[in-house]
Amino acid sequence: MKKLISLITLTVLIAGLFVGCAGESNEPCFHCAETPTRAYKTSEGKTTYVCGECSSECHFCGAPNPKKYTSVIGEVTFACKECLDSMKED
Ligand SMILES: [Zn+2]
Numbered sequence: 188m189k190k191l192i193s194l195i196t197l198t199v200l201i202a203g204l205f206v207g208c209a210g211e212s213n214e215p216c217f218h219c220a221e222t223p224t225r226a227y228k229t230s231e232g233k234t235t236y237v238c239g240e241c242s243s244e245c246h247f248c249g250a251p252n253p254k255k256y257t258s259v260i261g262e263v264t265f266a267c268k269e270c271l272d273s274m275k276e277d
């Protein structure tokens with residue numbers, strides 16, 4: 188029985204380490220309020236939480252593999268190259 192408890196403790200510890208390494212958080216996503224999220228530091232040193240879905244799609248057109256950038260209001264947003272380029276032209 189003692190062996191089983193230590194095995195469970197070890198499993199929980201490993202699971203905790205794994206989640207820690209992945210940087211997952213239970214803070215709601217800045218864009219859609221979903222969890223889990225990942226913490227991102229803005230250029231101003233603020234922390235923004237963004238879920239996996241919002242960080243894997245362009246915020247504006249939904250294209251895959253977007254780039255991370257800090258928006259004009261100082262929050263972390265993900266956008267594809269096309270949308271970033273069109274914003275620069277403004
Ligand atoms: Zn989200």
Ligand SMILES: [Zn+2]
Pocket residue numbers: 245246247248249250266267268269270271
């Ligand atoms: Zn886009």
